[in-house]
Amino acid sequence: MPQNVTQKIISSHLVSGNMSAGSEIELRIDQTLTQDATGTMACLQFEALGVDRVKTDLSVSYVDHNTLQMGFRNPDDHRYLKTVAEKYGMVFSPAGTGICHQLHLENFGKPGATLVGSDSHTPTAGGLGSLAMGAGGLSVALAMAGEPYTITMPKVVRVYLEGELTGWASAKDVILHLLGKLTVKGGVGKVFEYAGPGVASLSVPERAVITNMGAELGATTSIFPSDENTREFLTRMDRPQDWTELVADEGAAYDEEIRITLNDLEPLAAKPHMPDQVVTVASLAGTKVNQVAxxxxxxxxxxxxxxxxxxxxxxxVKFETDTLISPGSKQVLKMLTREGLLENIIDSGARLLECSCGPCIGMGGSPVSEGVSVRTFNRNFEGRSGTKDAQVYLVSPLTAAMAALHGEFTDPATWGKAPQVPVLPDTIPSIRDQFIFPPEDGSAVEVVRGPNIVPLEQFAAVDADIEANVLIVAEDNITTDHIMPAGAVITALRSNVPAISEHVFERMDASFATRAKSITNGIIVAGENYGQGSSREHAALAPRHLGVRAVVAKSFARIHRANLVNFGILPLMLVDKEAYAEFAQEQSVTIPALALKPGEPVELVLQTGSRVSVTNDLTQKELDIIRAGGLLNYVRFSKRR
Ligand code: F3S
Known part of the structure; x- marks a missing residue:
């Protein structure tokens, strides 16, 4: 059977499952990447697995998010990550070396490889033909330990490119065009595989712009074939040996197709506050711009x-338009220096920032109040810039530069002849000596933990029925923010579960943590859609630390339900939703945990003597995971078996 690029990579990495869209499949993972904001927890989880060395071909730990070191917590995290990398065999990229995805593209990504990263823009490496997916920290920890990565077999959408970009249109406008057409939900359960004659007109970095922002479509990932341009890129990066050709077979089938004629595209912008609110730059002409990033x-x-x-x-640049420039890597910075281009940037009045995520993650560079900020980034959610009432527009670098020079959006028709896209210099300076490569044997390396880094505890297995007390009776639509607040707390304490647990449900009930700690086992009772919102693992991990053993709800949000299972908490559903009224705070409840079977109801016995029927939608494997005390234990024990 002829195969497309996605199918080729999946079939060569398939551990179990069948490749029909919607089926659950397990994939062997070749590479992982982590960044500091999520990687600290991923590394704690990896350590908890008790594996002595990463099992992937390559795992890289990047520090690029929280590089402002304004207290002990971030530098302590960075030191911890460095020592974990040395001990367990990961490459470590220190703060200031660059942004994980740019560095991975330049230095480590490979055509045909599978990559999971604890960052949603991991699909950037799809620009050189990797099947690269963003995942939760626990999934990445498991992949580092050699466990397969489970996904739902995606539909493959062929994005057929014809012609080539002309005028001031750039790769960013290709993905903005798609976002405007498909919306931020348009890619769920899909891989966007680029094909057609227009592909050859795009360099690897241009392709990477498109696959990077495919994440905003909600896609599983995006991928380009590996062709002559890929070979050329890898050769210039001094990695010719990493190139393999990877193109779709003649006659390969796709689930859907979208056609784009590149010549038809013009400069576009995503308006506040969503990446899919796409309009032409021409339509914004006259809008004053306070900041360009x-x-x-x-x-x-x-x-x-x-x-x-x-x-x-x-x-x-206009003095009233604060212009910030963050190179993606030291390699980019060195090339700009060697080619004499850095001077143009310095002389222009723009501010040169560190090679890191910087303003994209709110590490400096917040716009003025009610300011218009024009950014080349991928997200413009309200408040993400650090200024709640700022208006953030997403555009290409050319559009951003023109806005900086004019102090406002102008019509591209007035910009004159468009410049050529610069090509990579013939000789590219290496930054290999900026990475710390691990020793062959890291067993003697001591992992250094600051006071804010606390090893994960091992949760008890379920080997008896559970006597527990109701800690809270919550309403419908409880979000992960209600359970575990976002913001400063979670950022500062993410690697300290005992400390972060003090904040569980604090916005609803300040005594929750104290009461939970005063008893052995707790239950949360809730209404519909419990745990909606983000995929935040701490919203399950921290309650489990406080002794929560089950959540009894009318229904659960999908990702949070999976997180509950991963951390050994039973998600139980009321058979009769009216029985919700039977529960009261402090009441004791007996859960017949040993009698639980997938999909079968059991009766909870309440202190009042009444019995409430609950059921579950757990698979046998999920039930085994909970009985083992969570996924980390399950993997650890199954390895021993
Ligand atoms: Fe990318 Fe860093 Fe922003 S990984 S999305 S530049 S926070």
């Missing part, structure tokens, strides 16, 4: 910044 994992390659530097040559 160029960089992020979407648009910080050499070509991106060289094109900006070329536009800035001999010109000055």
């Amino acid at each position: 160029i960089g992020s994992c979407t648009n910080s390659s050499y070509a991106d910044l060289a094109s900006v530097a070329n536009l800035f040559a001999g010109k000055h």
Whole structure:
């Protein structure tokens, strides 16, 4: 059977399952990446697995998010990550080396490889033909331990590109065009595989812009074939040995097809506050711009910044438009320096920031109140910039540079002849010596933990029925923010579960943590859609630390339900939703945990003597995971068996 690129990679990495869309499949993972904001928990989880060395071909731990070290917590995290990397065999990329996805593309990504990363923009590496997927920290920890990665077999959408980009249109406008057409939900359960004659007109960094922001479509991932352009890129990066050709077979089938004629595209912008609110830049002409920020994992390659530097040559940005530039990597910075382009940026009045995520993750660079910020980034959610009432527009580097020079959006029709897309210099300076490669044998390395880094505890297995007390009776639509608040708390305490647990449900009931700690086992009772919102693992992990053994609800949000299972908490559903009224705070309940079977109801016995029927939608494996005390234990024990 002829195969498309996605099918080729999946079939060569398939551990179990069948490749029909919607089926659950397990994949062997070749590479992982973590970044500091999520990687600290992933590393704690990896350590808890008790494996002595990472089992992937390559795992890289990048520090690029929380690089402002304004207290002991972030630098302690970075030191912890460095020592874990050395001990267990990961490559470590210190703060300031660059943004994980840009660095991975330049230094480590490979055509045909599978990559999971604890960052949603991991699909960037799809630009050189990797099947690269964003995942939760626990999934990445398991992949590092050699466990397969489970996904739902996606539908494969062929995005057929014809013609080539002309004028001021750029790769960013390709993905903005798709976002405008399909919306931020348009890619769920799908891989966007690019094909057609237009592919050859795009360089690897341009392709990576498109696959990076495919994440905003909600896609499983996006991927380009590996062709002559890929070979050329890897050769210039001094990695010719990493190239393999990977193209779709003649006659390969796809589930859907979208056609784009590249010549038809013009400069586009995503308006506040969603990446799919796409309009033409021309339609925004006259809008004053207070800030321009160029960089992020979407648009910080050499070509991106060289094109900006070329536009800035001999010109000055408007003083009233604060212009920030973050190169994606030290390699990009060195190339700009060698080619004499850095001087254009310095002379333009723009501010040069560290090679890191920077303003994209709110590490500096917040816009003025009610300010218009024009960014080359991938997200413009309300408040993400650090200024609640700022208006953030997402655009290409060329559009951003023109906005900086004019102090406002202008019509691209007035910009004159468009510049050529810069090509990579013939000789590219290496930054290999900036990475810390692990020793062959890391057994003597001591992992250094600051006071804020606390090893994960091992939760008890379920080997008896559970006597528990109701800790809270909550309403419908409880979000993960209600359970575990976002913001400063979770950022600062993410690697300290005992400390973060003090904040569970604090917005609803300040005594929750104290009461939970005063008893052995707890139950949460809730209404419909319990745990909606983010995929935050701490919203299950922290309650489990406080002794929560079950949540009895009318219904559960999907991702949180999976997190409950992963951390050994029973998600039980009321058979008769009216029985919700039977529960009261402090009441004791007996859960017949040993009698539980997948999909079969059991009766809870309440202190009042009444019996309430609950059921579950657990598979046998999920039930085994909970009985083992969570997924980490389950994997650890099954390895011993
Ligand atoms: Fe960093 Fe922003 Fe990308 S936080 S990884 S530059 S989306």
